[in-house]
Amino acid sequence: DGGITQSPKYLFRKEGQNVTLSCEQNLNHDAMYWYRQDPGQGLRLIYYSQIVNDFQKGDIAEGYSVSREKKESFPLTVTSAQKNPTAFYLCASTTWGQTNEKLFFGSGTQLSVL
Amino acid sequence: AQSVTQPDIHITVSEGASLELRCNYSYGATPYLFWYVQSPGQGLQLLLKYFSGDTLVQGIKGFEAEFKRSQSSFNLRKPSVHWSDAAEYFCAVDGATNKLIFGTGTLLAVQP
Numbered sequence: 451d452g453g454i455t456q457s458p459k460y461l462f463r464k465e466g467q468n469v470t471l472s473c474e475q476n477l478n479h480d481a482m483y484w485y486r487q488d489p490g491q492g493l494r495l496i497y498y499s500q501i502v503n504d505f506q507k508g509d510i511a512e513g514y515s516v517s518r519e520k521k522e523s524f525p526l527t528v529t530s531a532q533k534n535p536t537a538f539y540l541c542a543s544t545t546w547g548q549t550n551e552k553l554f555f556g557s558g559t560q561l562s563v564l
Numbered sequence: 565a566q567s568v569t570q571p572d573i574h575i576t577v578s579e580g581a582s583l584e585l586r587c588n589y590s591y592g593a594t595p596y597l598f599w600y601v602q603s604p605g606q607g608l609q610l611l612l613k614y615f616s617g618d619t620l621v622q623g624i625k626g627f628e629a630e631f632k633r634s635q636s637s638f639n640l641r642k643p644s645v646h647w648s649d650a651a652e653y654f655c656a657v658d659g660a661t662n663k664l665i666f667g668t669g670t671l672l673a674v675q676p
Contacts, residue, residue, distance in 0.1 A: 454607075481662065490573065492654060492668040493608075500662070508663070540607055544662075552598065553664060555607030 452477045456541050456556035462564050463528065463535055471526045471559045473541035480545060482524035483553065486510060487538040496539075499524055528561060536562050566591040566659040570667035577645050578675045585640040585670050587655030596658040597638040599629055601651050602669075608654065614638065625649070650674045 454475045463469045473482065481500050485493040495508030499518040513532025518524055524543075528535045538560050542553040567590045577583055589595060596615040600608040612623025619631040629640045638655060655667040 483663075485666075490668060492570075493666040495663060495665075498663060538605075542607075552610040552613060553608070555609075557607045558605065560605070 454541055454543055454554055454556035456539075456559050458559060459557070461559055461561045463561060464564050466530045468527055468529050469535075469561065471528070471539055471541075471561070473524045473526065473556060474522055475524075475541075475543045475554070476522060477543055477554060478521070479543035479554070480521070481543060482518070483542045483544075484508075484514075484516065484524070484526045485540045485542065487540060487558075493540065496526065566595060566657050566661075566665050568655050568657050568665055568667035570653075570655055570670050572670045573668070574671045574673070576673040576675060579647050580644050583640075583642045583645045583649070583672070585653050585655075585672070587638045587640065587667060588636050589638060589655075589657045590636065591657060591659045593659070594633065597629075597631060598656040598658070598664065599623065599627070599638075599640050600654045600656060600666075601625075602654065603651050611640070611653075645672075645674055647674045647676065 457472045483498040484496040487493050494510050496514050497516045499505035515527045540558045541556040544553050569588045598613045599611040602608045611627050612621050614621045614631045622628050627642050652669045652671045654669045656664045658664050
């Protein structure tokens with residue numbers, strides 16, 4: 451079945467540590483997105499990518515980095531510069547240029563600080 | 565800049581009662597509008613979307629929404645709520661930027 455897979459489901463970060471969240475899709479979608487979800491704040495866009503080897507900052511990119519070396523994969527690294535990383539992270543994908551098309555979401559990764 | 569407001573943080577309804585969740589958007593032209601639902605610890609699932617045509621759109625699970633340009637609103641409705649509808653609901657707007665902007669969500673609780 452086609453879909454988006456995020457791993458791990460739960461992740462813990464120590465002080466000063468970088469951690470990487472995985473996002474893989476087999477939907478042949480061009481565009482991929484990372485959102486951060488905090489209680490009462492909805493979803494906020496971190497980074498997005500339209501095509502391989504290209505990505506743009508969203509509204510809250512500071513302290514995060516991404517890569518898009520393959521169409522299927524869009525990993526997110528939460529760096530030590532992100533001082534408040536505890537949140538639920540959601541990856542999504544869609545066909546680029548089709549703004550009336552829906553986003554497909556993964557099941558999320560809950561990141562917590564030890 | 566485009567934005568979305570969901571004025572109700574938390575709503576409780578009785579099972580079988582009708583439901584209306586409010587959504588107001590800010591955008592200069594007609595945006596693309598979406599409603600998503602999220603169960604705890606899960607991703608989001610699309611309920612319905614509007615991008616042109618009939619202002620009353622039907623979605624999955626018996627939901628519908630009406631686009632009202634004069635009020636900049638896109639409220640979600642369901643005539644009879646089921647206990648399984650308890651979840652968080654998000655309204656989202658895309659002003660042709662290929663970036664969805666989400667509201668802060670409305671948490672729906674259903675009383676037996």
